[in-house]
Amino acid sequence: MKILVTGGAGYIGSHAVRRLVTAGFEVVVIDNLSKGHKVALPSECKLYVEDLKNQEKIYDILSIEKVDAVMHFSASIEVGESMKDPIHFYENNVRNTINLLLAMTRAGVNKIIFSSTAAVFGDPEEVPMKEDSKKAPTNVYGRTKLMMETIIKDLASVGNLNYGILRYFNAAGADDSGDIGEDHDPETHLIPLILQVPLKQRDKIFVFGRDYPTKDGTCIRDYIHVNDLADAHILVLEKILDAKVNCEYNLGSGNGYSVNEVIAMCEEVVGMPINTEEAPRRAGDAPILVADPSLLKKELGWEQKYNLRKIISSSWKWHKSHPRGYNI
Ligand code: UDP
Numbered sequence: 001m002k003i004l005v006t007g008g009a010g011y012i013g014s015h016a017v018r019r020l021v022t023a024g025f026e027v028v029v030i031d032n033l034s035k036g037h038k039v040a041l042p043s044e045c046k047l048y049v050e051d052l053k054n055q056e057k058i059y060d061i062l063s064i065e066k067v068d069a070v071m072h073f074s075a076s077i078e079v080g081e082s083m084k085d086p087i088h089f090y091e092n093n094v095r096n097t098i099n100l101l102l103a104m105t106r107a108g109v110n111k112i113i114f115s116s117t118a119a120v121f122g123d124p125e126e127v128p129m130k131e132d133s134k135k136a137p138t139n140v141y142g143r144t145k146l147m148m149e150t151i152i153k154d155l156a157s158v159g160n161l162n163y164g165i166l167r168y169f170n171a172a173g174a175d176d177s178g179d180i181g182e183d184h185d186p187e188t189h190l191i192p193l194i195l196q197v198p199l200k201q202r203d204k205i206f207v208f209g210r211d212y213p214t215k216d217g218t219c220i221r222d223y224i225h226v227n228d229l230a231d232a233h234i235l236v237l238e239k240i241l242d243a244k245v246n247c248e249y250n251l252g253s254g255n256g257y258s259v260n261e262v263i264a265m266c267e268e269v270v271g272m273p274i275n276t277e278e279a280p281r282r283a284g285d286a287p288i289l290v291a292d293p294s295l296l297k298k299e300l301g302w303e304q305k306y307n308l309r310k311i312i313s314s315s316w317k318w319h320k321s322h323p324r325g326y327n328i
Contacts, residue, residue, distance in 0.1 A: 001241060002026040004067040004109075006052060006100065007074025008045065009036025011182050012115065012171055012226055016071060017045055018180070019230040020237075028065045030058065031074065037326040040180045052096035055103050062107035069111035069241060070104060071233060072097065075145075078188060079119065079284060082140035093144035098151065105160060111240050112152065113233055116167040118222075118252070118289050120146040127256075128222075128292035131167075131248050139284045149248075156246050164236035169222035169252030169291045171229055173311040174318035181318030182226075183325030191223070191312060194263055195319045198270045205274060207259050209281035218259035220288040222252035225306030225314065235300040252291025253304045262308070269312045 003020055007013040008029030013036070020027050027045035030052070041047055046065075050057050052074060075093045076082065082089045104110065119142030120135045137143045155161040172191045174181030182192050196202045210217040232251050239247060257265070267274050296302045306314070322328055 001069075002028065002065060002067045003237070004028045004030065004062065004065065004070045005045075006030045006070065006072045007036065009033060009038055009040050009047070010073055011184065012168070012229060013071075013073035014040035014180050015175055015226040016073070016230040016233050018042060018175065019227070019234055021045060023234050028061070028067060030061060035184070037183060039326050052099050053091075055099040058100060058103040059106050062103055062109055067109055069113065069237060070100070070109060071113045071115075071237070072100060073115045075115065077141065079139050079141045080188065080282075082144070083284070086140040089140050089144050094147050094151075097148045101151065101155060101161070105155075110160060111162045113164045113166065113237055113240070114148065114152055116145045116149055116165050117142060118167055118169045118250070118291065120149065120167060121289070123286045124289065127288050128252075128254060128290040129250055130292045131250055131295055138286070153246075162240045162244055163246050164240050165248035166229075166232060166236060166251045167249070167291075168229060169224055169250070169289060171226050172223045173225040173227070173306060173314040175227060176314060178317045178321050181315065181322060181325075183322070185325075190221075190259065190262060191266070191315050192319065194266045194274060195270070195316055197274045198272055199319060199323050201323065203275060204277050205263060206279035207263075207276050208279050208285065210278050211281075212287040214258055214287055216258050216260045219285055220256040220258050220290065222254065222256055222290040223262070223308055223311055224252050224291075224304070225311045228253075228304050228306055231305075232296060232300075232302050235296075235302055239300060247299070249296040250291040250293060251296065252293055253307075254291060254293050255308070256288060256290040257308055262312075265308050265312050266316075269309065269316050
């Protein structure tokens, strides 16, 4: 079976590509390398450096490669940026997904796994969040992802497509090999930013808000290891390759940790204290986001293999050996 992975050179995409190759799939990657890293890709996969805005090129690739399904990771992901430059997000996320779907339809490829996000829920009315919890995104990034979910579902409803939609909570950690990991520019995610303190790349970590209605006043999130996430992709892929079915799952551990708890766990893992400073709340942050992953467990037998300590340990291994990311 051959799978096309868009954004395969990115953080989550590159971990999924590894898992696909290990599971015996042939893998073709499309990545414009604007954020992705060519060195993150294993030699077994074929890379097309291409942008999804070029529908004809995507169609050509799909026609030549004759893939069985697409995993669609590529997207603009930074929430703050989405509020400053919305049109870029609608262009890069919504328009480019439409381009991909049109090219897939023309080439007769009709199975897609779509990377969605907990951000589609906005401020949750219920925690933990189930697949059918109310979706009311509070930022442009979340709105683009919800639009793409809707488009995919509409195409499926007229029989043109089978989909698996996975809504990620807080992806974190790195592959156990220590060869691939998180390298964003700029970095905005909590765990890599905390680990910059013991790496002496920053003096302290700013805690965005200590007055939330949570046990210690800091925001609670559900951190999920990137390999647990990649495993879920393989399970969902196998499900939609096997049968003409559609599915959507929330992909988190089901456990919430506050920002303070994450910092404390990082201190334990690295074995030194980490300076913190209280900072104002970050616009658009919900107090608590925790997944209910029971549907994924029940239907596909998915199990979380990495707890928070293992997530942070794997991240620390990567950042210690790659303090400048892929630039070593
Ligand atoms: N956060 C923080 N300081 C930072 C970065 C993040 O306090 O320098 C908090 C942020 O407000 C949120 C949590 O850490 O409550 C996780 O943020 P991240 O950006 O990693 O993921 P998000 O939940 O926004 O997807």
